[in-house]
Structure formats: structure tokens, C-alpha cells
Amino acid sequence: MSFYKKLPLLAKLVLALTLGIVLGKVLPESAIKVLVTFSGVFSSFLKFAIPLIIVGFIVPGISQVSANAGKLLGVSTLIAYISTLIAGAFAYIVARNFLPNILQGSSLQALSNPEDLLLQGYLTIEMDPIFSVTTALILSFVVGIGISALKLESMKRAFDDFGQIVELMLNKVIIPLLPIYILGVFSNITVSGEVFKILQIFLLVFVLILVLHFLIIVFQYLVGGALNGRNPFKMLVKILPAYATAIGTQSSAATIPVTLDCTKKMDVDPNVANFTVPLFATIHLSGSTITLTTCATAVYWLQHGATFPTTASMIQFIIMLGVTMVAAPGVPGGAVMAALGLLQSVLGFNEIMLSLMIALYIAQDSFGTACNITGDAALSSVVDKINQWMTKSKKA
Numbered sequence: 001m002s003f004y005k006k007l008p009l010l011a012k013l014v015l016a017l018t019l020g021i022v023l024g025k026v027l028p029e030s031a032i033k034v035l036v037t038f039s040g041v042f043s044s045f046l047k048f049a050i051p052l053i054i055v056g057f058i059v060p061g062i063s064q065v066s067a068n069a070g071k072l073l074g075v076s077t078l079i080a081y082i083s084t085l086i087a088g089a090f091a092y093i094v095a096r097n098f099l100p101n102i103l104q105g106s107s108l109q110a111l112s113n114p115e116d117l118l119l120q121g122y123l124t125i126e127m128d129p130i131f132s133v134t135t136a137l138i139l140s141f142v143v144g145i146g147i148s149a150l151k152l153e154s155m156k157r158a159f160d161d162f163g164q165i166v167e168l169m170l171n172k173v174i175i176p177l178l179p180i181y182i183l184g185v186f187s188n189i190t191v192s193g194e195v196f197k198i199l200q201i202f203l204l205v206f207v208l209i210l211v212l213h214f215l216i217i218v219f220q221y222l223v224g225g226a227l228n229g230r231n232p233f234k235m236l237v238k239i240l241p242a243y244a245t246a247i248g249t250q251s252s253a254a255t256i257p258v259t260l261d262c263t264k265k266m267d268v269d270p271n272v273a274n275f276t277v278p279l280f281a282t283i284h285l286s287g288s289t290i291t292l293t294t295c296a297t298a299v300y301w302l303q304h305g306a307t308f309p310t311t312a313s314m315i316q317f318i319i320m321l322g323v324t325m326v327a328a329p330g331v332p333g334g335a336v337m338a339a340l341g342l343l344q345s346v347l348g349f350n351e352i353m354l355s356l357m358i359a360l361y362i363a364q365d366s367f368g369t370a371c372n373i374t375g376d377a378a379l380s381s382v383v384d385k386i387n388q389w390m391t392k393s394k395k396a
Helices: 002-006 009-026 029-065 070-102 133-150 153-192 195-228 232-249 256-265 270-283 286-304 311-324 334-345 351-363 365-395
Strands: none
Touching (some): 009 029, 009 153, 029 153, 029 351, 070 270, 153 351, 195 232, 195 351, 270 365, 286 351, 286 365, 311 334, 334 351
């Protein structure tokens, strides 16, 4: 047990996925239904927790960053959001053009009515969320901006404390139980005979995601280098220590000290870097957005059979995802946990589709985080240039 606790989350999920396949082949249905029962109850708890996760992290995030630095805050936030939207739109466009070839001949259309193929648990426990995902997003922004505008310190502390409760729930309940949830889901999928097809497609989609990460990073540094008259590839070399650190920590927040040092070595003004790097670590998740958008498109295709989500629904998903990523929990898999509500409400994902999203996202979480923090330094250089323009304008 102590050995298992020391394993990183990715290793635990790979182990759970593997065991799920094996147990799905050898265990009797009565034993598998025990695992399925747990997965069903856990899925219900996730639905209940999602709005709480959104409020618990977005409200403190907004109330915190909104109190820091006037115009630069607005500029930085806008740049981070635009970068996230570009990443999501880019991922969707590429996915629509390349996934038909990658996914050709593959389909999980048989699971469009999963109750017809999958075992059902011994019992179900419905845990209705307090409010919808959309309500949670709107409420979070209204309360967060209100706290900042009125300087309600006592209310800010209350939501900070609530955020700690939510983070405790993630770290002590949801994240530790995810492997068991995945084990139950994949043992059930194995019974349906679809699991090996799923894993084959996962590998191909994973490769596509890594390519997209590389391309968006190059784009961000081409922009940052062009604005500042610097060689973008020399800037990229200086951020490599932060990239490697992020792969190990799977956390943008934990990588902040290294990212900050690397950003300053790019000749970004230290005062600007001190402000933007922690801010972007909280609100800029271009790598995570690429992963979620690509995975969502692929899983939707697998579930519905050679059919993509409508462009309108994907635009809505990407726009709202950019908001949801604000202050996404700084724990492995935090972004996908915060996005589960959107996947359900906007794209209509069911439990099977959500479990596939979690598994695929966690499998690349290290690289998604590394993409996030690498882009943070590029965006910091853009804000640095804008700050120089603003300073010159005031002097004039």
C-alpha cells in the first residue's frame, strides 16, 4: 500500500486502466458489478461536486488577481484569454481536418445507448448539484468581481477558505478515488469488447495533441519575439528548465519559481515578470485547452460514429472553457475536473465519455502543464512590451 501511495497519479491511472482490462476478462459479472456500483456512485458525486469546484476556485482567483495591478491586469487577462481561445480554436480546426483519417473505421457508436451493453451497478445514488454549471460560472464572476470592486476582505477570506475546502476534497477524495473509478469503468467497457479499440485510438490522439502543443508554443514565441525584436528560438531555449520542471510536477503553480527565473533570463522586466508569471499560472492554460478540445472532439466522434459536434456547440464550449480554466485547481487533472460540467451540459457527454476524457487527459497532463507554463513566459514578454508602450505614452 505504501508503494502504491508513492506512485504518481499517471502511474496509478495506467495501473487502474490495465487492471480494469484484466479484471474485465477474468472476473465474474457479479464481481465486476461491485466495481461498476462504485463507479456509478462516484460519477454521481462528481456531478454534485463540479459546480462547487468552479465556484471554489474561480471566485478566489478573480478576487485575487483583480486586486493586483490596474490596467496591466486587464491587459494581461485579455491576452491570456485570447491565447486560450486561439489554442482551442486551432485544436478544433486541426481535429476536424485530421481526426477523420486518424479515426477512420473506428467507432463507439454501439455505446450510444450504454445501458444496452454495459453492466449496471447493484444500486444508484443520485446526488443533484446545487446549481448548473452555467449558473456556477456566472455566479463566480459576479461574486469575484463584486468582492474586488467593493474590497470585501471578510467575504474574500470566506471564499478563500471555501476554495481550500474544495481543494481538500479534490486532493483527499476525488483525485485518490479516480483510479478506482477508471478501473470500474474500463472493466465494464472490457465486457463490451470495445476497450482495445479505445486504447488504440487514444495513442493516435495523444500524438496529435503533442504536435499541437509544439505548434502553439512556437506560435506564442514567434509573436513574443517579433514584438520585442528577439530571437524566439533563443527564448525557447531559456524556458526549457521550466518545461522540464512542469513535466515532473504536473502543476503550473509548483513550477512558478522556475518559470519566473527563466522569464527574467529572457530580459523581461523583473517587475512585469513578478506580476505576470503567477497570474498566467492561474488563468492561462493553452495546453490544457488544446488537450480538452481535441479529446472532446475525438471522444464525441467515437461515441456518435463519424460525426463531429456542431461548430456552434464547439464555439460555445471553447469560449466557456476559457472562462472555466481561470484558477483551475493546481493539482494533476484539475483542468479536466473543472471542465466536466461543460462536457456534460454543452456537448452532452455521458459517464462513459467523461471517463475516457479523464483517462486521456491525465495521460498527457505533464505535457499539457509544460505547454501552459512555456506559453506563460511568451505572454509575459508581450505584456512587457505593452507596458513599455504604456510608459512611453504617459511620458509623452
